[in-house]
Amino acid sequence: MLQQLFKNPVALLCMGIVLLTALLGIFAPLVAPNDPYANDILNKFAGPSWQFPLGTDQLGRCVFSRMLYGIRPTLFLSLLTMLGTIGLGVVMGITAGYFRGTVDEIIMRVVDVMLSFPSQIIILAVVALLGVDIRNVVIASIFIKWAWYARMIRTATIKYTNMNFVLFSRSIGSGNFYILTRHMLPCIAAELAVLASLDTGWAILNISTLSFLGLGVQAPTPEWGAMLNEAKNVMVSNPEQMIVPGIAVVVLVGAFNMLGDCLRDALDPKAVRQ
């Protein structure tokens, strides 16, 4: 499956975009030409120049540098969200699917309730409860998303615990937990990767949306959604301020979505033939 993925030029391009963005984010202090916080009110709304590759914003700050620093909360917090989501989902899913009975019943009812709310509402409620802060946005996102993974992993656990090779390894005396982590997780890793890739796109949108609403990353910190929120205020006079952060979000989310689609195609050759 991975081989097929590496042969696909679209998938390679998407991975390239993600990797490049990540590298730029990590090495932002080295790459960025200016301090993202340094304002120069006299030089506001400057056009692109050698010193300011993408011009300056309403406070005369370098847009390019702010974009680079903005990768950190946007990309890394969404990856963190996904890590937490999958971790919690795997633990809950395996617990439910393995022990069955009452434990399963309780976890799955909780999952049902979680899934019966639109995700945006839960996130808002959690943020309202814990206070306006980006950390709480991440917690809220994990809180709402884990249920999907738990359900999927529970189904897989039940399926795989009844499969022959698992029964076999149990019969030769492997421990239960060992069996599950060693045999089942690789089996569903592919499925998990598809879902995770698509959901990373969702997480990026989510973090930038909440930052835009002022509930996530707070004002002076550079973040793409927060930058768009600031751009909104000067929309009438300087609409070009909305362009760069917006396109950046679209490209990054698009890359994750496309990667998810490619993964799915590589996973299920039947679907490609359609």
Place this chain on the structure above:
Amino acid sequence: MSAILDVNDLCVSFRQGKRRIPLVENVSFRVEKGRCLGILGESGSGKSMTCKALLGLLDDNFEVTGSSAFEGMPLLGASPEKLRRLRGGRIGMVLQNPMSCFDPLYRIGEQMAETLAEHTRLGRRAMREKMVDILNLMRIRTPEDVLRKYPHQLSGGMLQRVMIGLAMSLNPSLIIADEPTTAIDSISQFAIMQEFVRIKRQGEVSLIFISHDLGVLSLIADEVMVMHQGRAVESGTARHVFDNARDAYTRHLIDQHKAVMSRFLAAIHAGKTPREGSAA
């Protein structure tokens, strides 16, 4: 005798990018009035593909060449509209999976009615009577009930009979039956074959009977064409093909059939003698 259907050098290929994958190559055959042509071959040998190509049922990904005439009128290259009018009217079709061939959301009566409405100008009352007639002819005991049922409420054999009845209803001169007995249980299979034999005896309709089952074909076919990997490897009258097959593949099929039959007969005879030998 006049040929109802005359096919020459039919080729079908599948377009994949710039490549062409040949599926059926240079197939020619004739169907005489009132006779039955059996097409024999394993799945994937191009039997169904041949008939779909003739009736214009393949989509744009397939390329069809050759010539064919139905009652003197060319089929390949005819306009889609003309072909559509032929299908279900002059040429009836019976397909393989009766359970999935009807739209699950409409009652049987509705689906029969839309077919009849497409080819005739009957009023509501006349249509109803016609449908009941069709089902009666197919020896379905409670036609009114069957018309009101949804496809999933009927058995495969029953649906297959509805399909045959519908194919017969508009006085076709040709019926193409594509593995009509494959997907149903063996008791219904026998009944369905009886229907086909009855249709053939009436002598009005020509038949193309596609099957992978030599036993089934031997019941009904006058002429047989054997297909293997997209080519017609053997053709002639049924007796002739069964007795003196020249092609290796055909002989293989026939020998296998004979072997199965002799085992079957042996088993039956063994069953008659009490107890011993029943293990065969």
Place this chain on the structure above:
Amino acid sequence: MTWLEHGMKNYIIMRLLATIPLLLGISFLCFVFINLIPSDPAEVALRIRQTPIITEELIAQTRAELGLDQPFLVRYFVWLWDCLHFDLGFSYTNPARTVLGEIGRCLPATLELAGLSLVYVIVLSLPIGFLSAVYKDTLFDRIMRGVVFATTAMPVYWVGLLLIWLISIKCDLLPTSGYGGFSSLILPAFTVALSYISTYIRLIRNNMLENMREDYVLYAQARGLKQRAILVRHILKNSLQSCVTAIGMSIPQLIAGTIVVENVFAWPGVGRLCIASIFNRDYPVIQAYVLLVGVLFVFFNLAFDILQYVADPRLRERKS
């Protein structure tokens, strides 16, 4: 036929009963939510009554008065009982107003918005999805697939901003924001609808393509039915069977999805009320909003489940 309808009635009753635990779960979650907040409700209540000096004694007295000294579960059921009588308490920031009144004041604007976006979703995604499937791999289909892909990657608020800039500022065709007449509704509703439109274009297209490969389509062609009749009467109807349910279940999501758009377009609906309440820590309003959306969600799920059951003869049969 009577036994069939009897089975249907049973199914509906079963389905209704099954929603009760779900509703209890949702309400319990909302109740837990308000109990997790750090501030003491008794103190809040005193402040609402504008008591000049708040003493420990007074707080204890109010606690007893409000039933806060009761066990947790008892308080939950008392609260639930109040909710069933549409008594959702008072707003913290503006004690003169009831929560129900606040929600009621803002809900019509949100419903207008969600209603029009639903119209957009149906009017645009059905024909485009249908045509994309029929003319698969043509220029039209390719363009539509590109548009669908792009819109799923676009942040909703950015689309809103771009639309305001392009249509309201550049071309001066529609009002930029605010609440006033139908013309001010067009852009926000479209923004809400956009992501759902692309989801359903894709859903309908894939569903149609899947149905086109079914045997019943081949047989319909073999019966000589017109291609148009096959597409509309058979393929489209079969595809819609599942899509209608999906669209119906997304209605509460449309309502919830207005939050962002209402803030971009300064639309005076419940979403904006909710965001304002988060900033003001007006917990009862947030709680009521969450409860409202949760209940709507369950309700629409139920309604469209039953609708699908009634529409599909196979389901009707199996369940009874």
